[in-house]
Amino acid sequence: xxxxxxxxxxxxxxxxxxxxxxxxxxxxxxxxxxxxxxxxxxxxxxxxxxxxxxxxxxxxxxxxxxxxxxxxxxxxxxxxxxxxxxxxxxxxxxxxxxxxxxxxxxxx
Numbered sequence: 001x002x003x004x005x006x007x008x009x010x011x012x013x014x015x016x017x018x019x020x021x022x023x024x025x026x027x028x029x030x031x032x033x034x035x036x037x038x039x040x041x042x043x044x045x046x047x048x049x050x051x052x053x054x055x056x057x058x059x060x061x062x063x064x065x066x067x068x069x070x071x072x073x074x075x076x077x078x079x080x081x082x083x084x085x086x087x088x089x090x091x092x093x094x095x096x097x098x099x100x101x102x103x104x105x106x107x108x
Contacts, residue, residue, distance in 0.1 A: 003054070010036045010047060014054045021055035021086040028055070028086070028093055035095045036102070045106045047080075051098065055086040076100040 003014040004022065008029045015021035021028065032053065040046060056062045059071035062083050066075050074084035074092040080101055084092035 007050065008033055010050055012050050012052045014052065015086070016055075016057060019055070019057055019086070020088055021057075024086070031093055032098065035098050039095060039099050039102050043102060043106060045102055047102060047105060049080055051101055052081045054081065054083045056083055057085070057087055059085055059090070061085075076104075078104050080105070 001016050004017055006013050006015075006025060006029070011029070011032055013025060013029065013032075015025060036047075036051070054065065056065065059073060062074060062085055063069050063071040065083050066072065073090055074082065074097050076082045076097040078101075082097040082101060084097060086092060
């Protein structure tokens, strides 16, 4: 399944066509931009690059992309990428994964 991409000030969001993430993408962008600003203010940090955010349809998809095939709601890696479930039951957005990525980038 191919990814659709939309960019905001601090993110590159990727999601699947006809997904719940696609229908909510403008709300997701607003939430994540607000979270990013808050985290950066608290940590006195500034990100050099945009965070790549992959909005997946299932826990299984996230586990497959992580590489261990263990279903999970979300994960962040040290190269500015977040993979998170966004469906009708799970909406893994907000501060948590972003805090990992931003704090990692100020510690390197």
